[in-house]
Amino acid sequence: MRMNEGVEWAVHSCLNLAWLGEDRAVPAAKLAAFYELPAAYLNKQLQALARAGIVTSTPGPRGGFRLARPPEEITLMDVVAAIEGPDEAFRCTEIRHRGGSGSGSRSETPCAIHTSMRKAELAWRRELASQSIADIAATVDDHSPAAAERVRRWFGDTRT
Amino acid sequence: MRMNEGVEWAVHSCLNLAWLGEDRAVPAAKLAAFYELPAAYLNKQLQALARAGIVTSTPGPRGGFRLARPPEEITLMDVVAAIEGPDEAFRCTEIRHRGGSGSGSRSETPCAIHTSMRKAELAWRRELASQSIADIAATVDDHSPAAAERVRRWFGDTRT
DNA sequence: GGTGTACTACTCGGATATCTACTGTCCGAGTGACTAGGG
């Protein structure tokens, strides 16, 4: 089981967008250059965020991405769901109804394994939903206060 | 993000082994036939369980797999870790230290995103570790009491 | 009849193909800004 690498990129980009404010749009190429990521592929992830309503995109010159709502209202769960899709990690294929096992009583009782797995996954989702982009930004500001300013300076100065 | 299908097979097989008792070994081919699964591939998953010390394997005629310890002491976390491996789903690649971002202060503060993700994943693992094979067996016995007996009969009768 | 030995069938275990989906790249559609010309 492995999470898409795009999730890491997306969260970092959301953090940067949060620091840069909502009044300016940042092109995907610039967000990618900040971390030396492949620009076109990061763009793909940002598109997913846009479809999920987490960021808004504006085309043309001076265009780019910006957060669609305040960072307090964007949770890690939102970002993960946008990139990974709605499906849960464990997918019950109902093998208990195949072969010699299910012959006869095709009961409609829920699969106990599926239930247990879902319970664990819900705990995971709940924890993700409890943490917002603003929370993470606050943690970073606490540990290294210069980070936000460095981001603002870098995105303000370079004209790549 | 998608969990290996082998996890589902492995948990079902552990359940069956629990119902069949520790005093008899069941070949992988028979466990596979019960659900019409590819035998060689299920065997691969059972090997992973054996390496993790969840089941013991005995070769030769009358050989097969059996639980290495009572089902009360086998948790879902054990099985998932055996199949999926020890790595966590979210892997921080430390992109924050690449490119224009990290130039200058390569701080040793922990990555806040990584910390948050790990927190969620720990909640998931904790929930998995709290449920044992015996718990699931009890749930199934509660919902459809005939299941255990049907398993014992099927594995006892057929001589495939 | 008892015992030792060779044989056979059965099982796991790991090495080897195939296939899905994640990763990465490219080009076109659309939009806003800028420039130049006219009033």
Add this chain to the structure above:
DNA sequence: CCCTAGTCACTCGGACAGTAGATATCCGAGTAGTACACC
């Protein structure tokens, strides 16, 4: 000096390859049971 039309560069958006990991399969090593020959 102000307004308008045309051009251009920039950006997103989706369509198109490449690749790692999961899925599926096959064959060899080892073992226990069995049959047979010998004592």
